[in-house]
Amino acid sequence: MNKFFILFLLASCTASAATKSAKVFKADTDAVPTLTEDEYQKIIADGKKFEASRKVANVDRIDYATAVADDFKNLTSDFVGGSKWKDQKEVPNSKESGMHTNADLAKEIDILEAKYPILSPAAQIVTAQLIALKPFRGMVYRLRPLVEAQHTPFIHGMIIAFIRSVNAGVNNLFPSDQWKVGFDYLTQPYPNMGAQITTEQELNAYLGTHVIHEFVTLFNRVKGINLDTPVYMDNRLLWGTAHFVADQDQFVLFGNSEKLSYLSNVSFAISGLGASLAYNWLGMFETTQKFWMVYGFNTALSNPDNMTAEQRVSVIRKNSDLFTLLPGGEKITKAAKKWYKIGLSYGKQSWGKVQDAQKDSAQPTVMDARGFLPFVRIINTSFTNVDEIVSGKGVSSSLVNGEVVAVNFDLFFDQPPKDFKDFLPTKFDQGAYSVVEPVTGIKYRNYSRGNPTAWNYAAYQIYFPGVKDAHGVRNAARVMSQSWGSTLLGLPLSTMMF
Numbered sequence: 001m002n003k004f005f006i007l008f009l010l011a012s013c014t015a016s017a018a019t020k021s022a023k024v025f026k027a028d029t030d031a032v033p034t035l036t037e038d039e040y041q042k043i044i045a046d047g048k049k050f051e052a053s054r055k056v057a058n059v060d061r062i063d064y065a066t067a068v069a070d071d072f073k074n075l076t077s078d079f080v081g082g083s084k085w086k087d088q089k090e091v092p093n094s095k096e097s098g099m100h101t102n103a104d105l106a107k108e109i110d111i112l113e114a115k116y117p118i119l120s121p122a123a124q125i126v127t128a129q130l131i132a133l134k135p136f137r138g139m140v141y142r143l144r145p146l147v148e149a150q151h152t153p154f155i156h157g158m159i160i161a162f163i164r165s166v167n168a169g170v171n172n173l174f175p176s177d178q179w180k181v182g183f184d185y186l187t188q189p190y191p192n193m194g195a196q197i198t199t200e201q202e203l204n205a206y207l208g209t210h211v212i213h214e215f216v217t218l219f220n221r222v223k224g225i226n227l228d229t230p231v232y233m234d235n236r237l238l239w240g241t242a243h244f245v246a247d248q249d250q251f252v253l254f255g256n257s258e259k260l261s262y263l264s265n266v267s268f269a270i271s272g273l274g275a276s277l278a279y280n281w282l283g284m285f286e287t288t289q290k291f292w293m294v295y296g297f298n299t300a301l302s303n304p305d306n307m308t309a310e311q312r313v314s315v316i317r318k319n320s321d322l323f324t325l326l327p328g329g330e331k332i333t334k335a336a337k338k339w340y341k342i343g344l345s346y347g348k349q350s351w352g353k354v355q356d357a358q359k360d361s362a363q364p365t366v367m368d369a370r371g372f373l374p375f376v377r378i379i380n381t382s383f384t385n386v387d388e389i390v391s392g393k394g395v396s397s398s399l400v401n402g403e404v405v406a407v408n409f410d411l412f413f414d415q416p417p418k419d420f421k422d423f424l425p426t427k428f429d430q431g432a433y434s435v436v437e438p439v440t441g442i443k444y445r446n447y448s449r450g451n452p453t454a455w456n457y458a459a460y461q462i463y464f465p466g467v468k469d470a471h472g473v474r475n476a477a478r479v480m481s482q483s484w485g486s487t488l489l490g491l492p493l494s495t496m497m498f
Contacts, residue, residue, distance in 0.1 A: 031208030307452025
């Protein structure tokens with residue numbers, strides 16, 4: 001459930017205001033691929049068939065020629081430079097210079113996609129992810145009109161600052177050109193790239209038509225990779241021509257634990273992004289700009305009394321369309337629920353295999369079990385809590401024994417909220433701006449003024465049956481903040497509570 005909310009908000013924050021004609025915009029009910037019950041059950045059942053088969057040699061040296069597949073070595077050479085390989089031998093006079101432009105990367109992705117079925121498992125792991133980048137080529141440039149036309153200089157400036165910081169990190173922290181090429185691939189225009197995205201309708205349609213379907217293809221590709229025998233991955237693909245201190249730093253094993261974890265994350269992405277497409281993003285940039293202006297960003301910080309929950313809620317409520325369910329949105333959220341449960345199933349299986357994996361091997365795996373040892377109790381409790389939420393048992397506090405908040409998980413997807421603003425506070429403390437301390441007679445600020453005092457309890461009871469009054473809202477937010485694995489479940493409750 002936490003994934004649903006965080007991805008809902010992240011995806012929503014990429015949307016923007018649009019013309020009033022956007023009010024007739026409907027959800028693309030085919031945006032999230034609908035799984036039949038048979039297809040859904042088969043995916044769940046197939047996932048449970050994976051068996052961990054780590055037979056990790058406790059060795060100090062790796063024979064690069066025989067341990068790493070030739071096509072993975074060649075893929076690495078294409079990216080960062082190096083010799084070509086055939087039959088586990090270097091091909092004489094075949095040194096590649098590596099990639100230098102985003103056009104080089106686009107060409108390489110097309111070549112790898114064409115021969116994907118015959119690639120080794122190691123090369124397929126990388127190639128499947130590279131192909132999934134195709135809808136994002138030039139995306140930063142294509143989204144410029146969407147950002148620049150909103151008259152939201154603070155938000156615009158924050159986005160530019162973030163992109164600049166990423167660029168500086170790529171230029172300064174990575175030793176070879178492939179990361180710069182990847183940055184250019186996402187940010188630069190290119191020939192025949194198609195029209196720029198100017199409205200939230202176009203963004204919604206693009207995400208639903210291209211991105212989610214590419215994620216589903218990625219899911220199916222990774223699911224089909226045979227990893228009964230774990231494969232070696234070469235970190236030179238990430239770090240280029242860097243010289244590693246030891247083979248343990250350069251080579252890592254990728255097996256079914258990693259595969260299941262990856263499938264889990266892709267499933268959650270499909271679910272979260274898909275569910276977000278069911279809601280209206282109209283006015284997101286404008287509302288966010290005004291929200292932060294309440295704090296004094298992008299304006300003179302001249303009236304701290306404005307920075308209350310009451311003022312912030314007022315800004316959001318002024319945009320009546322924002323976060324409202326689009327016509328047809330229920331079909332999308334129902335499909336998203338199945339993808340969420342698939343993600344949870346694969347995540348639990350992956351974690352089980354990580355715990356069962358050999359913990360004292362000299363050769364690390366991508367998901368090295370030793371790195372998780374300090375967090376075993378927290379991770380196990382998190383999965384237990386999410387299981388209980390999904391099964392309708394509610395959320396239990398991880399700190400205080402016996403405290404449970406009932407949550408109707410299925411209803412969030414089967415009958416999603418018509419308007420997420422219904423969870424915002426409805427009344428606020430209207431006390432004086434200042435109060436007098438009775439003994440000293442000194443006047444000081446009333447910090448309670450503007451804090452929420454009441455909510456729309458009827459809206460809460462549909463999804464949180466035990467919430468009937470202000471105490472119930474506060475208690476639900478507190479318990480969920482104390483419950484590992486479900487902290488963000490209470491985000492609609494607590495966003496405007498403080």
